[in-house]
Amino acid sequence: MLTIHGQRHRFCDGVSRRNFLKVGALGLGGLNLAQLLQAESGSGIRRSHKSVIMIYLPGGPPHQDTFDLKMDAPLEIRGEFKPIPTRVPGIQVCELLPRIAAITDKLTLIRSISDAVDDHSDFMCMTGRTKRNQPPGGWPAFGSVVSRVLGAQDPSIPPFVGLEPTMQHRPYNASGPGYLGVSNRSFRPAGDGKSDMVLNGVTAERLADRRSLLTSFDTLRRELDSSGLMEGLDSFNQQAFGMLTSSKLLEALDFQKEDKRVIERFGKGDPRVHGDAAPMLTEQFLVARRLVEAGARCVTVAFGFWDYHGNNYQNARADLPLLDQGVSALVEDLHDRGLDKEVSVIVWGEFGRSPKINKDAGRDPWPRVSAALLACGGMKHGQVIGSTDRMGGEPADRPVQFGEVFATLYHNLGIDVSKVTLPDHSGRPQFLVDGQLPMKELI
Numbered sequence: 264m265l266t267i268h269g270q271r272h273r274f275c276d277g278v279s280r281r282n283f284l285k286v287g288a289l290g291l292g293g294l295n296l297a298q299l300l301q302a303e304s305g306s307g308i309r310r311s312h313k314s315v316i317m318i319y320l321p322g323g324p325p326h327q328d329t330f331d332l333k334m335d336a337p338l339e340i341r342g343e344f345k346p347i348p349t350r351v352p353g354i355q356v357c358e359l360l361p362r363i364a365a366i367t368d369k370l371t372l373i374r375s376i377s378d379a380v381d382d383h384s385d386f387m388c389m390t391g392r393t394k395r396n397q398p399p400g401g402w403p404a405f406g407s408v409v410s411r412v413l414g415a416q417d418p419s420i421p422p423f424v425g426l427e428p429t430m431q432h433r434p435y436n437a438s439g440p441g442y443l444g445v446s447n448r449s450f451r452p453a454g455d456g457k458s459d460m461v462l463n464g465v466t467a468e469r470l471a472d473r474r475s476l477l478t479s480f481d482t483l484r485r486e487l488d489s490s491g492l493m494e495g496l497d498s499f500n501q502q503a504f505g506m507l508t509s510s511k512l513l514e515a516l517d518f519q520k521e522d523k524r525v526i527e528r529f530g531k532g533d534p535r536v537h538g539d540a541a542p543m544l545t546e547q548f549l550v551a552r553r554l555v556e557a558g559a560r561c562v563t564v565a566f567g568f569w570d571y572h573g574n575n576y577q578n579a580r581a582d583l584p585l586l587d588q589g590v591s592a593l594v595e596d597l598h599d600r601g602l603d604k605e606v607s608v609i610v611w612g613e614f615g616r617s618p619k620i621n622k623d624a625g626r627d628p629w630p631r632v633s634a635a636l637l638a639c640g641g642m643k644h645g646q647v648i649g650s651t652d653r654m655g656g657e658p659a660d661r662p663v664q665f666g667e668v669f670a671t672l673y674h675n676l677g678i679d680v681s682k683v684t685l686p687d688h689s690g691r692p693q694f695l696v697d698g699q700l701p702m703k704e705l706i
Contacts, residue, residue, distance in 0.1 A: 312416065312605050313560070313605055313606075313607075313675060313676045313677060314555040314559060314560045314561060314562070314605065314606050314607070314676075315405070315406075315409070315555075315560070315561050315562075315606070315607045315608075315609070315640075315672050315675070315676065316548075316551045316552070316555060316561075316562050316563075316564070316593070316606060316607070316608045316609075317388070317389070317405065317406075317561065317562070317563045317564070317609050318548070318563075318564045318566055318589075318590070318608070318609065318610040318611075319385050319388050319389070319563060319564065319565050319566070319611070319612070320566055320567060320569050320586075320610065320611065320612035321385065321565055321566075321567065321568055321569060321570070321612065321613075322383065322568050322569035322570030322571070322612060322613075323383075323569055323570065323612035323613050323614040323615060323616060323628060323629075323633065324569040324571075324586075324612050324615075324616070324634075325342075325569075325571060325575060325579065325615070325616035325626050326374065326615040326616065326632070326633055326634035326651075326655065327340070327341070327342055327615075327616065327618065327626070327655045328342050328344050328357055328575065328576075328579050328583075328616075328626075329356065329357050329360065329579075329583065329634065330356055330357070330372045330374060330634045330636065331372075331374045331634055331651055331655055332344065332345075332346045332355065332356075332357060333618075333651075333653065333654065333655045334346065335653055336618070336653055336654050336655065339619055339620050340618045340619055340620070340654055340655065342575075342576065342620070343576045344357050344358055344359065344576070344579070345357075345358045346358065347360075347361065347364055348364070349363075349364040349365070349367035350364065350365055350366065350367045350368045350645075351367045351368055351645045351646075354367050354372070354646075354647055356372075357579075357583065359579065359580065359583035359584055359587065360583060360586075360587045361587065362587045362588060362590075362591035362592075363587050363590060363591050363636075365591070366591055366594055366595060367645060368644065368645040369594055369595075369598065369603070369638055369639070369644050369645070370594065370636055370637065370638050370644055370645070371636070371637040371638070371642065371643070371644050371645075371646050371647070371648060371704075371705060372634065372635075372636055372646075372647045372648070373634060373635040373636075373637065373647075373648045373649055373663050373668070374632075374634050374647060374648070374649045374650055374651055375632060375648070375649025375650060375651060375658040375659070375660070375661055375662050375663050376611070376615075376632065376633045376634065376635055376649075376662075376663050376664070376665065376668075377631070377632055377658045377662035377663060377664065378662075378664045378665060379613060379614035379615070379630035379631075379633055379665070380393055380394075380614075380630050381614070381628055381630045382394070382613065383570070383613065383628070384438075384613060385438055385565070385613060386402075386438050386613075387613060387665050388611055388612070388613055388665075389404040389405055389406075389438040389563070390402045390403065390404055390405065390438055390441070391405065391665045391666045391668070391669035391696055391697075392665075392666070392697065397441075398442060398687035398688070398689070398691065398693055399442060399687050399688035399689045399691075400441050400442025400443075400444075400687050400688035401439075401441035401442060402438075402441045402442075403439075403440050403441035403442060403443040403447065403685075404423075404438045404439060404440060404441070404449070404563075405561060405669060405672070406422075406423035406424075406425070406449055406560075406561035406562075406563060407423060407439070407440035407441065407443045407447040407448060407449070408443065408447075408673075408685065408695055409422065409423060409560045409561045409676060409678075410422040410423040410443075410447040410560065410561070411443050411447045411685060412678055412683060412685070413560055413676065413678070415558070415560075416558040416559075416560060417511065417557065417558030419511045419512055419558075420511060420512055420515070420554070420557050420558035420559050421449075421450035421512075421559065422559060422560040422561065423447065423448070423449045423450065423559070423560065423561045423562075424449060424450050424451075424452070424554050424559045424561070424562045424563075425449035425450070425451045425562075425563045426451075426452065426547050426550060426551060426562060426563065426564045426565070427451065427563065427564075427565040442685075442686075442687040442688050442693070443685065449563065452516055511557055511558075512557070514557075515550075515553045515554050515556070515557035515559075516550060516553070516554070518546055518549045518550050518553060521549065521553075525549070525596065526546075526549065528592045528595070528596070529545050529546055529548055529549040529588070529589065529592040529593075529596075530545045530546070530585075530588050530589075530592070531544065531545060531546050532544040532545035532546060532547075532585050532588075532589065533581075533585060536568075542567075543566055543567040543582065543585045543586075543589075544566075545585055545588055545589035545592065547564050547566070547589075548564065548589045548590070548592060548593040549592070549593075549596070551564055551593070552593060552596055552597060552600075552602075552606075555602070555605075555606050556600070556602065560676070566586065566589065567582050567585070567586070569582070569612055570628075571616065571625045571626055572621070572623060572625040572626075572627060573621075573623035573624060573625040574623070574624055574625060575616075575620065575624055575625045575626050576624065577624075586610075590608075590610055590636065590638075593608060593638075594608065594638045594639060597638075597639050598639070602639070603639040603640075603641075604639070604640070604641040605639075605640075605641075606639050606640065607637070607638075607639055607640025607641075607642070607672055607675045607676075608636075608637065608638040608639050608640070609635065609636070609637055609668065609672065610635065610636040610637075610638075611633070611634070611635035611636070612633065613633075614628055614629055614630040614633050615629045615630070615631070615632050615633035615634065615655075616628065616629050617629045617656075618654045618655050618656040629656070631656060631657055631658075632651050632655070632656065632657060632658050635668065637668075637671075637705070640672075640675040641675065642671070642675070642705040642706065643704065643705055643706070646704065648661060648663060648702070648704050648705075649661040649662065649663055663702070664699055666696040666697050666698070666699035667696075667699045667700070667701070667702050668702070669695070669696050669699070670695075670696045670699045670700055670701045670702075671701040671702045671705050671706065673695055673696070673701075674701040674706060678695070680694065680695045680696050680699075680700070680701075681694075681700070683695055
């Protein structure tokens with residue numbers, strides 16, 4: 264990891280702005296930033312402003328207590344919460360989600376995701392695949408695929424940004440770039456590199472002087488180099504310095520530059536670590552919007568901890584209002600800024616929860632069915648796709664697969680999943696999804 268110290272400006276939460284200027288991954292195969300950029304150059308860059316914000320809810324939220332309440336079920340299944348009407352007649356959500364209820368005309372609820380597996384991992388939410396029968400190198404995360412196929416929209420903004428927390432608070436088994444390699448991994452502003460290379464005494468303000476010095480050395484080496492290699496490497500070094508010295512990435516991360524009314528709409532959330540996973544920082548949703556607006560193609564956010572084996576209702580009463588505020592603020596903000604056709608939003612966890620409340624007043628993992636929320640992206644909204652049985656334990660109609668959702672998101676980015684393939688480590692071409700097509704209800 265290459266860390267360059269800037270001035271010691273601090274956000275209102277006490278986080279130093281210099282913490283965000285972490286670029287590269289020296290611990291991954293020994294590649295420096297310029298080498299990573301060189302590897303990305305062969306990815307077939309296409310110019311597009313489309314992007315995706317993927318909000319992962321670690322642990323799997325209870326679908327019966329959020330978007331699919333079962334009031335006709337027995338008490339031990341239907342739970343304590345009551346449904347409330349929404350902006351779309353006939354659609355109801357939990358009473359703890361009033362802001363989401365007010366914008367359901369801008370949302371699609373999927374109640375029948377049917378192919379989850381009993382595995383506490385973000386793998387299916389990030390790749391659309393199971394871990395079984397992986398190709399050489401492993402399945403890549405969605406953002407890694409987007410990075411490889413579309414490349415960077417802006418040389419100073421990484422195409423794939425992960426706002427997940429540091430390693431000790433990382434969501435379950437965070438997925439990676441798989442067979443696409445480190446050049447397509449996510450850039451993590453809160454990275455957890457254990458062996459950062461810090462340029463002691465070299466601030467971002469003095470980096471230009473260092474650049475001049477290196478250019479002088481490069482000129483000397485170029486004069487001694489008859490192969491022309493140095494001339495070819497210059498463009499990647501230029502791009503690396505451009506990312507390090509540009510203020511665009513730092514400004515996108517500095518959400519305090521927003522209008523105070525916008526900041527208040529998103530709120531701060533809860534900075535405490537929830538369970539084994541992430542804090543519930545609603546301000547991350549604002550940072551995600553700022554990043555895609557600046558040029559990032561995919562931004563992932565891990566939000567909270569939803570593994571409610573115990574105290575299901577107590578936990579939900581604390582967590583659902585924060586999810587309600589963060590998601591509604593993000594969707595409204597994208598519409599207000601005219602980004603609702605450009606940016607797709609997906610909110611989901613790795614599976615649902617058991618219909619029956621257990622002895623600890625919790626719900627156990629339940630892969631047979633789960634729910635998701637989609638917004639913006641130019642999709643058709645104001646609808647519910649699929650349904651579950653009376654107990655909320657099985658799909659009743661229109662089972663939806665993870666791959667269908669991924670195919671839809673790729674479609675929104677202008678990527679044709681029936682044609683685009685990428686080679687795995689053996690050189691074999693791999694399709695982006697396993698034969699699924701974009702959901703006809705949404706496009």
